[in-house]
Amino acid sequence: MTDVTRTNVTITVDGHSLEAQPGELLIEVAERAGSYIPRFCYHPRMEPVGVCRMCLVEVDGPRGATLQPACYLKVTDGMNVTTGSDKVKKAQDGVLEFLLANHPLDCPVCDKGGECPLQDQTLAHGSGETRFVEEKRHFVKPIAIGELVLLDRERCIQCSRCTRFASEVAGEAQIAFAGRGDLIEVAPSPTQPFDSIFSGNTVQICPVGALTAKPYRFSARPWDLEQVESTCTTCAVGCRVAVQSSGNRLTRVLGVDSEPVNHGWLCDKGRFTLDSIDGDCDSRDVLSAATRITEPMVRIEGELTPVSWGVALGEAARLLHEAGGADAIGAIGGASLTNEGAFAWERFLRGAIGSENLDAQFGDGLDPVLLQSLPLASIDDAANAPVVLTMTGDLREELPVLFLRLRESFAHHHHTLIELASAPSALRSLASHVLAVRPGETSVIAQALVGATLPVGTLVSESELDAARAALGDGSGVVIVAGRANAAEDQRLVDHAIATLARGLPRAKFLVALRRSNVRGALDMGLAPRLRPGRGFDAASAGRDTHAQLVAMADGTQRTTVVLGGCVIGNVVDVALAARALTAANVIAVTGHGGATLAFADVVLPASVQHERTGTVTNLEGRVTAVAPKISAPGSAWPDVAIAAELALEWGEDLGLGSVELAAQVLEETTGYAALSVLQDQAYDGVVMGMNVTPVARHAMDPMAFPGIRSTKTVGLGDSTGTTTLLDATSGAVTLGATVADVVIAPVDVPLADAYALRLVLARRLYDRGIAMQGSPDVAALVPETTLTVHPRDLDHLGLASGAKVKVRAAATDFEISVLTDETVLRGTCVAPLGTLVDGVNLVASMVDFSSPVTQLRLETP
Amino acid sequence: MASLDAPRIVSSRRDVADSFTLNRYLETGGYVALRRALTMFPEAVAAEVDKASLLGRGGAGFPAGRKWSMLRRSPISYLVVNGDESEPATFKDHYLVERDPHQLVEGVIIAAYALQVTQAFIFLRGEFALGLERVQQALNDAYALGALGSKIFGSNFSLDIVVHPGAGAYICGEETSLLEALEGKRGFPRIKPPFFPAVTGLYGEPTVVNNVETMSNLPWIINNGGEAFAALGAGRSTGTRLFALAGDVKNPGVFELEMVKNSFRDIIFDPALGGGLAEGRTLKAFIPGGVSAPWFGPDQLDTPLGQDEVGALGSMLGSGSIVVMDDASCVVRATWRITKFFSRESCGQCTPCREGSGWIERIMYRLEHGGGRLEDLDLLLDLCDNIAPGLSWPPQQTTICVLGPSIPSSVHSALSMFRDDFVAHVNHGGCPHD
Amino acid sequence: MSHFRADIRQRAEELVALYPRQRSAMLPLLHLAQEQDGYLSDEGIAEVAALTGTTPADVRGTASFYDMFHLEPVGRYVVGVCTNVACLLAGGEELLEHASSTLGCAVGATSDDGLFTLEETECLADCNLAPCVQVNHRYVRTTTPATFDAMVSDLREGRLDHDVPRHGTLIRVKRQGGLRVSKDDIAAERAEALAARTARAEAAAAAAAAQENK
């Protein structure tokens, strides 16, 4: 961020003298001073290239004033610039005329019509009359260059924003310029479609209607749209978004440029899975995740039957009372709630009922007390850290925009990346040091990194270890990005590794790469054993985590369980245990969507979801931002807070949290946790709890950088421009309860590797079978077939080739699956995606050996 | 009369059939200069080149010695030789790479020694298939001879030279575009600043780019001394230079002439050189330095072949190619063909060149083939002005590289010199010559 | 599995090794791919992408910048006739038209027998023999309709097989020899040379100063 106080050059623009830092781009300095220089190719989040020539201005030089591109020129002391002379105007008009020469005049039918920078520029500056009488350039009209993106080459103005995004920002040049001269065109390879998970960004930054998104095409005209600014809760990065609707129908999500978070970028899952939110409200198929739950339901004679809220709440309260005591009650889930919703549920379940059996994670996360005790790094910290150690799944698949931020740091700023991993990742090629660990070895390598001797038999060499140790030093300037890379590896192995590093590198900071949207907020609200609202911790308490709850449900100890959003069956790896547990216990499901869990539910309470609700969420770095409703929830779905409050009343206790605003107020008063009112009034980029936050000036939003946002009418939450001051959250009363010393994690013994078996890595994929994907047909088409990936040499002895079917012998069952080879997969391991299906069956549960901290599979010819 | 007594510096083996072989090269004094250079200090070698005042032969005419020393503050990492030769009607480097590849290689080694670089690239136009083979063979021979590779001729200097084939794109002659091609990318010229590859060149490291002919002069300069070279020619234009003469002359070809001492009239009309025009034809116009240059008419025939002499009259000696048009040729057609060339060869990255070149070409096409309008003439000039504001020389530009402002040269020249011909095309509804 | 023939694959790997960065080998590798397949096939492009550490879209985009690369199959002989200004003045357009009728294909197209593809080229830098013609990028130096037709029948009869090899321009001469000095040795060599130069410069400065003092 530009620190406006550290200026040391003076330039003159149109006679006004301006202060700037050396090296700043002229176009930005001028803009800050209110002189907007027209532009097309320049984008503030990418390197300038100066190709469109729209931004030419006169700059004095040794040979008199010459025309220079303001977007490319760095200011130097004494620079004298003229932006409005006749010569400048002629040059700019000339460029505009050249751009329009071959541009089709199809604005009335163009998706970009009404929000098109080229159209705007033409209206503002164009002569209105064309001197171009020649035949225009012709291409076949829109061609699908990928599953989600269409390209109309006739409209392209060759600004190269999309191709630069692909190669420079996403790091995958799946589209590139082809041809030369005025036949130049953006093109994918015929053998590799544009299937980047970031493809939507190219559509968003296209300054004309050349790139359009299949899910949005022809769905609305800009002048019919309204928008609010909100936070995407598809994953825990918490990208800021503009959510647009036409009437009560969501039409589009665009990335808003949040300086500390997403820089305007989004992943395609967050951008294009709107269909799942609008959902299928008419479907009665409550087992399908594509179905929106619009009415309360109660199981009557074996069937879930729509009832009134009163009846449903009464039945739910009865099931809670019937459990016979606080310890027979528990709750699983909560990461999809808002902070206010999570707070209300915590107050009800722990506060009113007295249950400690709360867990927002589904057993695929990390130890909650450990998480809350780590010294936290922000995304910016990680992106600016000279040394980053990752011990997490593939970030591109888990937390896509965090991947973009980190990729920039390694690719363009050459920061050091140490990757400690069992499976290949999209960052691997940028890593300075790769510490290859088989599943089960993470913890011993972590110990070796902080001084223990390297045990024999690992894949890491002494020299690799030494190099990594040297880079890590005592942890100063180091950020450790820690997550759960492998759902088939005992969580305690990872917890142990993290705790080891936290103790051994006391100056290192941690960015916790948990994926579920508001998992951090839910934990901050106390939705886990021993935690308390406001990031608090009670060492004396104890409670059941998800796994323990499932066991207790199955054996009858925990008789009534509230499922707070999310599907237990879809998320818990041990599906068989989950099914037994849900069958044995009473289940109250609070959810916006259908799903397999509802087969076991006794009461279903419909909740509003993303883009339908007010409140705050906390992203993975602990930043609290406001979410805003753009549409109203379908049917009689209620906000989370209201459901908790009303159920509490029905149970017999008034929480005093009847609305989101009330909940927010109580939350702040009792814990000091940043509240909604503050965010709504002031803090655009959010507030990081427990960390110092310096004031941040918000850019005025350049319509050219983010077409489609400035042109749309904003309602509800404040206008997204202007300068705001962020809170210094350390002055708040946030109780940081635990320290790393409070965390005791026993080491786990890992069985010796079996030379004939492969250790399984169950890795998350962005395109999974979750609710968002299942409810969005356009994107669902991109979910890959489930396959097993192994090192080619591990397949050789079977005489099978990549793509063949292989027979897998697992602890529970044998099954057949397609196998692919990849030289970057470690020998002796195999990688499978978590949560995708083979022939409609979730194989994950049958793959994993729940009796062992690691899973070994044997492959055979079918 | 032409002054033809200057020594042949780069075309001395012109009359030898197997001039491209190592044996012949050695027999005719090859690799003597390199041995001598290796006994000198590198900076002394550079100083000879500086003394010679050797102007770059690629088009821009920047003194090679200054290019080398200017950058001396940071050591140069790479030497890149520009053999892309694609400027229409320029064919002197073609001659050099096919007929005297060892002379080029020796020059490159000498330059590399002076610059103390250990890696050099010779970028050769891809269409020079035979040239590629000959230069590669010369390099193979040089390795075998010990003139190249590790510890050259037993000295403490090692060098590797890689021949890099282009693949058909005029713009790759522009030095930054050439570097992009050498990095394996599309040949998009780099935006300036930095103005010189010497600051950020290949892989972002300091790089010297010089033309094939520039390099080929070095063996002679080392053998004979920079002062002997500087004694030829006059003013800033020293030594000799290869001129490629083409178009409507009896005897087109490549001629090595002492700079300044000869004029355009000499090269076009001397019987030993161009031999004049076909019987009964008179000179209408000529392009003095490649199609990027503004045209000259009969009035400028006596202009000496010198960089500043031509520059003073508003054009350039450029790549050393001279295209002659006689009174039977259609200037509108020639102009159209030149704009078609630029339109085809525009790299396409910046708007005024990409769109402007195509637009201008289409107007020129209509003028030549029917459908031209009188207002097209002013439109042409205005479009040219939008690419090269002011239409002055040397040109200003709205584009990234100077291919842009090269487009207007011929259009502006032809329109100013032969407006009547354009009007005749409009009135006739196409080319009256057809 | 390599799409390239063993010899081409080996040559390709040698080429990559010549450059400080693998991507630099892009153009020579594309020439090689064309040598094998006659044009840039999807498989050839994929192999070049792998060899240069890029993507197929990137390789294709790069190749399409350059006129010599064919993204679609072409005839056995690609005949290029120059019509740029020097050739234009010498009848290049007329020769091109003639070529089109002799070969039986339009400019930019391939003859029905798959033998010839005709191209209109920009200046081929052989203007003293205008109008200038190349076949598979070998100068054939035929300037009149009559010599052109003779050349075409020579091609058809295989009489020019030696002068006009297949597509690809790199295959006939291979690099031999090379630096074969370790980077460290070179660095040491350079450091020594630099130190010597600095010493010389200092000595010269000292001498100049001494001169002045006198």
Ligand SMILES: Cc1cc2nc3c(=O)[nH]c(=O)nc-3n(C[C@H](O)[C@H](O)[C@H](O)COP(=O)(O)O)c2cc1C
């Ligand atoms: C469009 C364009 C094409 C050029 N083509 C060539 C060329 O084919 N050969 C060449 O040596 N220089 C060419 N140049 C000039 C080079 O950019 C560069 O100035 C030259 O190679 C430097 O070498 P020199 O100093 O030895 O002349 C071209 C420049 C431009 C702008």
Ligand code: SF4
């Ligand atoms: S002036 Fe033409 S050739 Fe040069 S960069 Fe611009 S588009 Fe490319």
Ligand code: FES
């Ligand atoms: S050249 Fe500056 S915005 Fe395009």
